[in-house]
Amino acid sequence: MPPENFLRIPSVLSTGGPQPGLSRRGILGLGAVVALGVTGSRPAAAWEPEPERAVRLYNCQTGESFSGVYWAEGRPVAEALARIDWVLRDHHSDVCRRIDLALLHRLWEMQEKLESTKPFEVLSAFRSLDTNRHTKGAAAASLHVQGKAVDLRLSGRRTADLYRCALSFGDGGAGCYPQRNFVHVDTGPTRRWVGA
Structure with a gap:
């Protein structure tokens, strides 16, 4: 038994010509429908590359x-990525680490949502273990040590607005x-907090 989406096409070869009621134009049109069904093709616009x-x-x-x-x-x-790693390095020791790609995606999303053309002003990104130990208030298991955290501000935007934007994605810290x-x-x- 053919599958549900199986398309039956009248035989044009067995009789030497088209079946009654099926013109040459109808056969060509039917061929186009079959081609679309077989390839699952979509308009070219649907295949645009990721921005x-x-x-x-x-x-x-x-x-x-x-x-x-x-x-x-x-x-x-x-x-x-290599340039970003260097810019966001631990400036105390000039040690850098690969900054988490998901973090960069989040910063990109925030820039888009805030419709900002100004740069994020980064106060701290990657920290070596030694720097983290000597940073006041830093957690021992800080994600800064893994290149997965950034402390920032944005010129012309209130801290509360920047915080609301970060919260709007629903995940991460x-x-x-x-x-x-x-x-x-x-x-x-996912964690949320307000500090001093």
Whole structure:
């Protein structure tokens, strides 16, 4: 028994010509329908490549910045990631680590949602274990040590607005520090907090 989506086509070869009521134009049209059904083709517009993703970052500690595409044609841009790793390094020791791609995606999403053309002002990103130990208030198992967290602010935006934006995605960690005017964003388990 043929499958449900099986299309029966009248035989045109067995009689030497088209069946009564089925014109040459009808057969050609039927062939187009079969071709569409077999290939499952869709309009070309449905196959557009994934859009590029770019981030704008400014390291407040070193004065270095990155502004550019880090994701193109559905994959990361290696040179851009290396530059980002350096800009977001532990400036105390000049040690860098691969910044989590999911964190970069989150920053890109936040820039898009906030419709901002200004760079995120980064206060802290990757921290070595030694730097983390000497950072006041830092958790021993901080995600900064894994390159999965960033503390930032955005010129022209209130800390509360930046925090609300980070919360809107519903996952990862987000902390607001209104007195120190920065927001913590990470790609760890979902957590929410407000600090001093």
